[in-house]
Amino acid sequence: MIILYFADIFGKPGRRAVQACINDLIAQHTPDFIIGNVENLAGGRGVNRKTLEELNQMGFSAYTSGNHIWDNKEVYQLLGPETKLIRPANWSSPEGEPCPGKGMIILHRGNERLAVINVMGRLFMDAQDCPFHAVDRLLKEVPPSTPILVDMHADATSEKYAIGWHLAGRVAAVVGSHSHVQTADERILPGGTAYITDVGMTGAFDSVIGLKPEGIIKRFITKRPQPTQQASENPGVGCVVIKVNSRGQAESIERLRFTVKIDAIMQGDLE
Ligand SMILES: [Fe+2]
Numbered sequence: 001m002i003i004l005y006f007a008d009i010f011g012k013p014g015r016r017a018v019q020a021c022i023n024d025l026i027a028q029h030t031p032d033f034i035i036g037n038v039e040n041l042a043g044g045r046g047v048n049r050k051t052l053e054e055l056n057q058m059g060f061s062a063y064t065s066g067n068h069i070w071d072n073k074e075v076y077q078l079l080g081p082e083t084k085l086i087r088p089a090n091w092s093s094p095e096g097e098p099c100p101g102k103g104m105i106i107l108h109r110g111n112e113r114l115a116v117i118n119v120m121g122r123l124f125m126d127a128q129d130c131p132f133h134a135v136d137r138l139l140k141e142v143p144p145s146t147p148i149l150v151d152m153h154a155d156a157t158s159e160k161y162a163i164g165w166h167l168a169g170r171v172a173a174v175v176g177s178h179s180h181v182q183t184a185d186e187r188i189l190p191g192g193t194a195y196i197t198d199v200g201m202t203g204a205f206d207s208v209i210g211l212k213p214e215g216i217i218k219r220f221i222t223k224r225p226q227p228t229q230q231a232s233e234n235p236g237v238g239c240v241v242i243k244v245n246s247r248g249q250a251e252s253i254e255r256l257r258f259t260v261k262i263d264a265i266m267q268g269d270l271e
């Protein structure tokens with residue numbers, strides 16, 4: 001089984017970058033499942049029906065997310081029982097008031113099956129329930145012999161490594177998202193778990209994690225809120241290709257990062 005996974009696909013530059021290369025990636029790697037993290041899909045803030053449909057048309061199998069999942073109010077309509085969009089499984093919620101959506105999806109394609117789990121870290125982010133306990137609970141629900149991919153959406157490299165080792169030999173892959181910066185530490189952990197701390201952003205590379213630098217620099221210098229704008233220059237792709245054997249163990253993980261040439265993608269609104 002081959003899995004193609006894109007970390008945070010940021011706004012229109014990100015969607016256009018995927019569109020520009022997806023056919024070549026499919027031809028070259030023949031993925032059985034294509035997964036994308038869509039917490040920044042609609043203008044950098046959350047996800048809506050229109051932008052998700054664009055990825056559906058490109059052949060995506062399922063979507064993970066993170067702390068920006070609720071930024072666009074349309075998301076509540078996208079989390080019904082049949083949805084391919086999951087949210088962090090450990091999102092905190094009061095007793096008797098379950099969080100909308102789900103944290104795991106089981107995908108089927110021909111004879112192939114893949115469980116996708118999304119959890120979120122707690123260091124330097126809004127505190128949530130324990131991601132280690134959440135993923136342990138979900139693993140008990142996965143049908144036997146089903147390969148598992150976990151998207152660990154977290155800020156701290158330490159927390160991502162910890163969950164990688166916690167799951168080593170128990171899942172096919174632990175892929176990191178959220179930082180928007182790709183790390184060059186992809187490897188196979190003992191027991192056949194593909195691991196990378198962060199797959200990096202798919203979006204405008206000439207940016208501060210997706211936004212135009214000017215407003216962000218001013219925010220850091222003045223320590224006051226400043227208007228920010230989505231960046232559009234130098235769009236590129238961050239993704240990984242993971243090969244999983246018939247025992248549900250990863251045999252390889254290939255990290256890809258490249259820019260794409262797109263003419264005038266930024267005409268009109270930037271959503
Ligand atoms: Fe993000």
Ligand SMILES: [Fe+2]
Pocket residue numbers: 039066067068153177178179
């Ligand atoms: Fe995030």
